[in-house]
Amino acid sequence: MNVTIDIKALCIVLLLIALIIMVVYAILMIRKLMVTLEHTNRILEDVEVVSGIASERSQDVNEIISNISGSVSGISDALKGNQSVVSAIASIAKSVASIKGMMSKEADKAK
16 A cells, blocks of 8 residues: 655645644643733732822921921021911911821821
8 A cells, every 4th residue: 555645735634733833832822811910900909909008108207398398487487576476386286286197097008
């Protein structure tokens, strides 16, 4: 029994085998990519939470710094004689209240 295979048929068979192998390989790659995308989505959610916390804290700190700056300028004006002592004490009290408010927010969030 003799079997004759011409070159054209051999090339077609080899191409079909290569195509089947590539399809299987592509399916496996897509499966791994889907797992990677799930992990990436979890990481992005964590980053969103952390950036939200950082933004909130920076706004709190900005408010405190503004109050402290006002207090310092009030004390400076009082020392120069441009402001009353009562007004300077009120500015200091406002700054202390602002710091206390931020600390109580942090304590509430920690619970």
